Structures are given as structure tokens and as C-alpha cells.
Amino acid sequence: MAYTFNMFDPKLLDGVKTIHFIGCGGSGTYPLIQILCSRGYTITGSDVEETKNTEAERAMGVQVAIGHDAANVGDAQLVVYSAAIQPDNPEIKAANARGIKTVERSILLGYVSRLHPRSVGVAGTHGKTTACGMIATMLELAGRDPAAVIGGKLPLIGGYGKAGGGQNIVIEACEYHETFLHLTCAVGVILNIDNDHLEYYGTMGQLKLAFQKFALLSRTVVFNMDDRNTVDVVNSIDRPVLSFGIREEAHFRAVNVAEYKPGFYEFDVLELGEPFAHIRLSVPGYHNIYNALAMCCCVRPLGLKPEDAERAAEAFHGMGRRFEIKGECNGAVIVDDYAHHPTEMAATLKTARSLGYRRVIAVHQPFTYSRTKMLMNDFAEVLSQADQVVLLPVMGGREADDGSVRSEQLAAKLPGSVVVDGLEGAAEWVKQNAGQGDLVVCMSCGDLYKAADMMVE
Structure with a gap:
């Protein structure tokens, strides 16, 4: 396994004043940057695109670069990277070549937990x-x-x-x-x-x-x-x-x-x-x-x-992407939910059914090939609770596609379900088919929330 039990370095930040974050706009890195900025560290960061998080970081005084480049490491004494960053990232390679310590985000989070x-x-x-x-x-x-x-x-x-x-x-x-x-x-x-x-x-x-x-x-x-x-x-x-x-x-x-x-x-x-x-x-x-x-x-x-x-x-009225009501489309209520495991989806659909809508339409983007393949029958059983199922292609996440699993295989277990060609296809299907009295529940930990936004627009 990748990690050993309790890898805590009490001297991780000894002598460190400047920290560079690769993937600084992520939901896991942004709060760490907030905490360390408040404790007086100089923070720089990079990410592939401008987001609300990177804008907020700039407002805090963080120097943010868009795009990954060896020069972004600058004078950093510690480089922190998110789990999505690969070993061949130019900033990781530059830090290694210069002997700058690099740590994955969760290790720094462990250090912060002890503060x-x-x-x-x-x-x-x-x-x-x-x-x-x-x-x-x-x-x-x-x-x-x-x-x-x-x-x-x-x-x-x-x-x-x-x-x-x-x-x-x-x-x-x-x-x-x-x-x-x-x-x-x-x-x-x-x-x-x-x-x-x-x-x-x-x-x-x-x-x-x-x-x-x-x-x-x-x-x-x-x-x-x-x-x-x-x-x-x-x-x-x-x-x-x-x-x-x-x-x-x-x-x-x-x-x-x-x-x-x-x-x-x-x-x-x-x-x-x-x-x-x-x-x-x-x-x-x-x-x-x-x-x-x-x-x-x-x-x-x-x-x-x-x-x-x-x-x-x-x-407490909920978290973003946890049964979050986004708005309406043709009178149908659009909900975005992070559920991506059969147990979570069962709870989400049970909640949806308890609210008294005419139809519950489940829009699902399967996430990772291994999970979809391993739990295929469980996904089919849970999704059968919906009145209508709309499936997107499997989103691989960190996994490579070996061609062994497709959303069409899941659809074959769900009579009347449809497979669309992506985010725009999902949004278009809902615009054409959903109406007054329907509850459309978009379920995925991938980027299906973008389709939910398109439906509302």
C-alpha cells in the first residue's frame, strides 16, 4: 500500500517561510492555504484554470500562476501537491532537482491537525x-x-x-x-x-x-x-x-x-x-x-x-452538492448531489421519493471503471428506484479505460433507461423531457454539476 501508518514529521515546517502549492485551487488545498496564510507563511500556487478559489487566494495575497511551469516554484522551501498531480509535473520535477522537499496535501493536513x-x-x-x-x-x-x-x-x-x-x-x-x-x-x-x-x-x-x-x-x-x-x-x-x-x-x-x-x-x-x-x-x-x-x-x-x-x-441547510437545489427547468426541480456509491445513491433517491414529486428522474454519471464494474448490479438495483434513468459515459477519474465497462451495460439492466453522449446531452435530454411535477436528481462526484447548471440555464 502507498502509505505507512502515521507518517508524521514534527519538523515538517521547521525553518520554512515560503510554501508553494501545486493545484492550489482545489477544495482540499484552498482551506490549508487559508490556515497557513493566517499563520504568517508566504504562499504561492499554481493551477490549470482560474476559479473562485484562486480568485479568493489572490485576494489573500497569494501569488497564483495559471498553468504548470518549473519557474512557478520560485523561492519555495516546501512544495505541496494535490493527489491529482502526477510525478512528471514540471513543478514537482523542478523541486526534486533543486532538493526542495515535496509532500502530498494529506501529509500537510496531518501536520495542521496537530496545531x-x-x-x-x-x-x-x-x-x-x-x-x-x-x-x-x-x-x-x-x-x-x-x-x-x-x-x-x-x-x-x-x-x-x-x-x-x-x-x-x-x-x-x-x-x-x-x-x-x-x-x-x-x-x-x-x-x-x-x-x-x-x-x-x-x-x-x-x-x-x-x-x-x-x-x-x-x-x-x-x-x-x-x-x-x-x-x-x-x-x-x-x-x-x-x-x-x-x-x-x-x-x-x-x-x-x-x-x-x-x-x-x-x-x-x-x-x-x-x-x-x-x-x-x-x-x-x-x-x-x-x-x-x-x-x-x-x-x-x-x-x-x-x-x-x-x-x-x-x-444547517446543507452543503454544496449535497441534495443542492439548483433551480428549475420547464417547471421541473433540478437537484445536484455528490452521491456516487450505491449506498449513497439509495439514500438520495429515498429522500427524493419522500418529497412527493410526480416523477423522480435520476441522471447518473458513473465514476471510475473499477467501481462501476465491481458494483454494477448494485447500481442497477438502486437506480431502478427512479421513474426514469439517464446515464452518461463512465468518468474514469484517475483510472485508464481498458474498454471492459460501459454505461450501456448498466443501461441494459434498467428497462426504459437512456444513455446520452455527455454533459450537454444530459442537459438537452432534461430540457426536452422533464416538466412540471418532476424532480431531476443529478448524481455524481465527477463534473455532472455542470450539466445541472446547463439545465437551469
């Missing part, structure tokens, strides 16, 4: 971004001024993260290639463990072992007692734990769960059987009960109060 004594790392196959958003909202509204590094945009803080001035940082702890093992957290949250990234881990056993290591890197572990795989992991560690759940007798348990309007839930939370809080969610979906319970579990270890969790639940 905040009350850090929260949220791990899990599904729900990380939303749970991070809820916890960050709770800390922000409680006046804690947290730092944050989140995989989606949180409107309250105006982006993917913030520098913060307090002791707290909220970090989305991603299991992809074990990058979350660079973190050390005061509170480590495990929401769930599902069969994803097995092209890297090989087996569920290896995936669960990585989560076990993550738990051991946390001082207190918050975990979902209703998720069997998570319970297996937590049962074998010697850390203080706080459990949450609905079905089981968890430390924090949701009871009296009810819909107060279609798709939106409220419930009471019991702490060891005693009343703790009443949560009223401002985001739809039964699955968000678990995210809110994870937030409630963080109250005690972070020195907050139950009413802080109650206030955050009402104030």
Missing part, C-alpha cells in the same frame, strides 16, 4: 461532508471560531474551509489511499464503513484495518452503533468511545423520530437514556439523523452544550 488541540476528524464511506458541516456549524454558532477543511462548500463559512482563530479544527478524514492515517484527532468520528475503494484495499478486512488505525490515532472515538462494520472495528480498540444510533441502545440515541414535513425529520436525543436534546433538521433525508447524532456525540468532548447542537441542526 489544534481540539480537532475533530470525520471519517466514513458516506456522510463525511454533511457531518463535518453540521459540526463546524455547531462550533461556529457557539463562538468557537473553528478552522475547517471540508470536502464541500458550507455557506455559513463561505467555502470549503476557513482559517479560524480558536482551538478547534473540523477535518473531513478521507479513507482514499489511507490518507486519513496522517491525522491525529482529539475526536475521531466513524460514520459507517462500506465496500468502496476496494480496488486499492483489496478486501473489506484491509479497509476495516485502515479504519481501526484511524480510530487508534484519535483520543476519543465517536461511532455508529447501527453499522456492523464500524462496530467490528471499534470493538477491538482501547480508546474512550461514544456511540450513537437509532436501533441499538447507544450512548446517544434518537427516539420519537417523526417527519414534520415530507422528507424532513425531528427527534429526541437521549444520552444514556436521559433527555439530551430535541433535534429538528433543516436538511431532508432519514440518513441525516445519523449525521446529527454524530454531531451530538461531539458536544461533551468539545466542551459544548446540548442547545448548541439544537441550534446548529436548525441553522
Whole structure:
């Protein structure tokens, strides 16, 4: 495997004043740049295109170059690169030739996590971004001024993260290639463990072992007692734990769960059987009960109060690309959602169906050939919940196309589904076929959001 357990270099930034970021406009690098700028470092960066993130970085005083060139490294004493950057990148090669230390973004994130004594790392196959958003909202509204590094945009803080001035940082702890093992957290949250990234881990056993290591890197572990795989992991560690759940007798348990309007839930939370809080969610979906319970579990270890969790639940209206309503097309409501694994898509479509629309149209862009091939039948079963399915070609991401899997193979398992030729094809199909009373749910972690924007335009 690519990483070893807990590769922490306490001297990573010793003597470093100037840091260069390759891929500085990314959602993972931008919050790190905010944090390091606030701590007095001189930052430069490069990316392939101008974005809102690069514009914001320029406003912070970051020197941003568009395009990759050896000269961009300048006087940097450390070069940080995102996971998408390849070894033959001219800036990586220039840094190596000059003996400048280079590190992947997740290693620097691990270092930054240790700068905040009350850090929260949220791990899990599904729900990380939303749970991070809820916890960050709770800390922000409680006046804690947290730092944050989140995989989606949180409107309250105006982006993917913030520098913060307090002791707290909220970090989305991603299991992809074990990058979350660079973190050390005061509170480590495990929401769930599902069969994803097995092209890297090989087996569920290896995936669960990585989560076990993550738990051991946390001082207190918050975990979902209703998720069997998570319970297996937590049962074998010697850390203080706080459990949450609905079905089981968890430390924090949701009871009296009810819909107060279609798709939106409220419930009471019991702490060891005693009343703790009443949560009223401002985001739809039964699955968000678990995210809110994870937030409630963080109250005690972070020195907050139950009413802080109650206030955050009402104030939190969702993250960018998490059941985000983009607008309308011919009277049909267009939703953009990051769901890309069958379990996530099932939760998204269940939420969509609970809202009472005439038809639910699922527009899906499969992401990575390995996942599409491995979970083909699961994708077909989940997508069959929609009234109409529109499929785009598989987006390979980091993988090369070996020709062994196509969206047409998935479409063959879904009678009445259609395959379009790309983003514009998807937008055009919706413009021609969707109408009043329809809910169009665009699901992908790729660039399908661009098609959703085209539909609204």
C-alpha cells in the first residue's frame, strides 16, 4: 500500500517561510492555504484554470500562476501537491532537482491537525461532508471560531474551509489511499464503513484495518452503533468511545423520530437514556439523523452544550452538492448531489421519493471503471428506484479505460433507461423531457454539476 501508518514529521515546517502549492485551487488545498496564510507563511500556487478559489487566494495575497511551469516554484522551501498531480509535473520535477522537499496535501493536513488541540476528524464511506458541516456549524454558532477543511462548500463559512482563530479544527478524514492515517484527532468520528475503494484495499478486512488505525490515532472515538462494520472495528480498540444510533441502545440515541414535513425529520436525543436534546433538521433525508447524532456525540468532548447542537441542526441547510437545489427547468426541480456509491445513491433517491414529486428522474454519471464494474448490479438495483434513468459515459477519474465497462451495460439492466453522449446531452435530454411535477436528481462526484447548471440555464 502507498502509505505507512502515521507518517508524521514534527519538523515538517521547521525553518520554512515560503510554501508553494501545486493545484492550489482545489477544495482540499484552498482551506490549508487559508490556515497557513493566517499563520504568517508566504504562499504561492499554481493551477490549470482560474476559479473562485484562486480568485479568493489572490485576494489573500497569494501569488497564483495559471498553468504548470518549473519557474512557478520560485523561492519555495516546501512544495505541496494535490493527489491529482502526477510525478512528471514540471513543478514537482523542478523541486526534486533543486532538493526542495515535496509532500502530498494529506501529509500537510496531518501536520495542521496537530496545531489544534481540539480537532475533530470525520471519517466514513458516506456522510463525511454533511457531518463535518453540521459540526463546524455547531462550533461556529457557539463562538468557537473553528478552522475547517471540508470536502464541500458550507455557506455559513463561505467555502470549503476557513482559517479560524480558536482551538478547534473540523477535518473531513478521507479513507482514499489511507490518507486519513496522517491525522491525529482529539475526536475521531466513524460514520459507517462500506465496500468502496476496494480496488486499492483489496478486501473489506484491509479497509476495516485502515479504519481501526484511524480510530487508534484519535483520543476519543465517536461511532455508529447501527453499522456492523464500524462496530467490528471499534470493538477491538482501547480508546474512550461514544456511540450513537437509532436501533441499538447507544450512548446517544434518537427516539420519537417523526417527519414534520415530507422528507424532513425531528427527534429526541437521549444520552444514556436521559433527555439530551430535541433535534429538528433543516436538511431532508432519514440518513441525516445519523449525521446529527454524530454531531451530538461531539458536544461533551468539545466542551459544548446540548442547545448548541439544537441550534446548529436548525441553522444547517446543507452543503454544496449535497441534495443542492439548483433551480428549475420547464417547471421541473433540478437537484445536484455528490452521491456516487450505491449506498449513497439509495439514500438520495429515498429522500427524493419522500418529497412527493410526480416523477423522480435520476441522471447518473458513473465514476471510475473499477467501481462501476465491481458494483454494477448494485447500481442497477438502486437506480431502478427512479421513474426514469439517464446515464452518461463512465468518468474514469484517475483510472485508464481498458474498454471492459460501459454505461450501456448498466443501461441494459434498467428497462426504459437512456444513455446520452455527455454533459450537454444530459442537459438537452432534461430540457426536452422533464416538466412540471418532476424532480431531476443529478448524481455524481465527477463534473455532472455542470450539466445541472446547463439545465437551469
